[in-house]
Amino acid sequence: MKIGLVLDWYDPRRGGVEQWTHQFAAQLIAARHEVHVVARRFALAAAPAGMICHEVSAGNSRLEFAAAAESALRRLNLDVVHETGCGWHADVFQPHGGSRVAAFERNLELLPAWQRPWKRRLAQWLPRYREFGALAARQFAADGRHFLALSEMVAEDLRRFHQTPPESTKIIYNGVDTERFSPARREEYRSTVRERLGVEDAVLLLIVAHNFRLKGVPALMMAAAQLVRAGLPVHVAVAGGKRSGGYVRWARSLGIAAQTTFLGSIDDVVPYYAAADIYVQPTFYDPCSLVVLEALSAGLPVVTTRWNGAGELITNNLEGHVLDQPDDADALASTLVPLVLSESRREAMGRAARQLALAHTLERNCQEIVGVYEEVVAARGPRRRQAA
Numbered sequence: 001m002k003i004g005l006v007l008d009w010y011d012p013r014r015g016g017v018e019q020w021t022h023q024f025a026a027q028l029i030a031a032r033h034e035v036h037v038v039a040r041r042f043a044l045a046a047a048p049a050g051m052i053c054h055e056v057s058a059g060n061s062r063l064e065f066a067a068a069a070e071s072a073l074r075r076l077n078l079d080v081v082h083e084t085g086c087g088w089h090a091d092v093f094q095p096h097g098g099s100r101v102a103a104f105e106r107n108l109e110l111l112p113a114w115q116r117p118w119k120r121r122l123a124q125w126l127p128r129y130r131e132f133g134a135l136a137a138r139q140f141a142a143d144g145r146h147f148l149a150l151s152e153m154v155a156e157d158l159r160r161f162h163q164t165p166p167e168s169t170k171i172i173y174n175g176v177d178t179e180r181f182s183p184a185r186r187e188e189y190r191s192t193v194r195e196r197l198g199v200e201d202a203v204l205l206l207i208v209a210h211n212f213r214l215k216g217v218p219a220l221m222m223a224a225a226q227l228v229r230a231g232l233p234v235h236v237a238v239a240g241g242k243r244s245g246g247y248v249r250w251a252r253s254l255g256i257a258a259q260t261t262f263l264g265s266i267d268d269v270v271p272y273y274a275a276a277d278i279y280v281q282p283t284f285y286d287p288c289s290l291v292v293l294e295a296l297s298a299g300l301p302v303v304t305t306r307w308n309g310a311g312e313l314i315t316n317n318l319e320g321h322v323l324d325q326p327d328d329a330d331a332l333a334s335t336l337v338p339l340v341l342s343e344s345r346r347e348a349m350g351r352a353a354r355q356l357a358l359a360h361t362l363e364r365n366c367q368e369i370v371g372v373y374e375e376v377v378a379a380r381g382p383r384r385r386q387a388a
């Protein structure tokens with residue numbers, strides 16, 4: 001098949017949708033599909049061999065990009081167009097950021113309660129949110145489009161906020177590269193990284209995040225402070241993010257400066273999964289966190305929240321724990337204590353985590369999505385229609 005993938009910026013170092021698109025495109029190419037990627041910008045050095053790149057020229061407006069992407073796609077005579085959340089011309093629409101309306105509501109939880117009604121009213125008039133609304137009106141309006149949700153949470157959000165038809169909405173969880181993210185990497189990286197961090201004897205808690213507040217870094221720091229005050233040997237490593245100066249000062253005020261390392265943006269997180277003992281992501285909103293799947297695949301017990309679609313895959317006390325509230329540092333600390341105290345418990349959960357990841361491989365994810373593509377092609381013939 002001739003397949004078109006659409007995203008804003010093709011660079012696997014930037015975040016979840018970019019990393020997923022990079023891996024997914026490579027899988028499609030290996031299966032002998034012709035893969036076209038339409039984006040505003042490309043990190044060409046990262047593109048897999050055989051991927052055909054189409055850089056579209058558009059201003060900063062999301063609507064301008066969506067229109068430019070549509071023009072580019074119509075010229076390519078593709079069998080299937082797969083949109084990941086930034087455009088409106090598609091046969092398959094899979095918003096990797098979930099519902100923007102749901103994400104907005106979850107982001108409100110980061111504000112003091114008295115500010116939330118004002119923020120909700122103000123958003124109606126802000127150009128950014130008006131643009132989001134105009135884009136969503138086109139994304140969710142087309143008849144016959146297939147909607148892919150990354151989790152049951154996202155599927156419910158799409159039905160609730162965007163009225164997607166149940167018969168056209170399918171749940172396909174993200175997949176993970178279980179060879180790259182593997183417990184076998186511990187022998188290669190673990191001792192070196194832990195020595196560099198100065199945590200040879202500590203229990204290393206890892207989080208990978210760009211938006212610290214949304215992903216729950218504050219709750220993790222406050223929980224870690226409780227563990228340190230209780231005399232437990234823990235160290236927190238935060239991978240990602242560009243501006244951590246305020247958090248460094250906060251760690252100092254919490255008394256955990258020596259037990260916290262802000263790694264900044266890193267090119268390869270594999271060595272840090274290998275070095276870690278527990279992965280913690282008390283997120284306010286994640287449609288289906290790739291980093292959680294990576295951590296599971298690396299054989300780490302995972303602590304996250306019910307606001308993470310990947311948490312739907314986790315059974316409490318088996319592969320990890322799923323918390324109700326992302327900002328409940330006390331509950332997070334209480335959950336971490338038994339794991340910190342028991343290496344055998346961590347190892348048992350890590351083995352179960354690895355088995356869970358093996359049931360959600362990147363290959364399975366690709367096969368399920370290609371199955372949707374085949375439905376699209378079978379419904380209307382081998383070449384795409386001129387309107388979607």
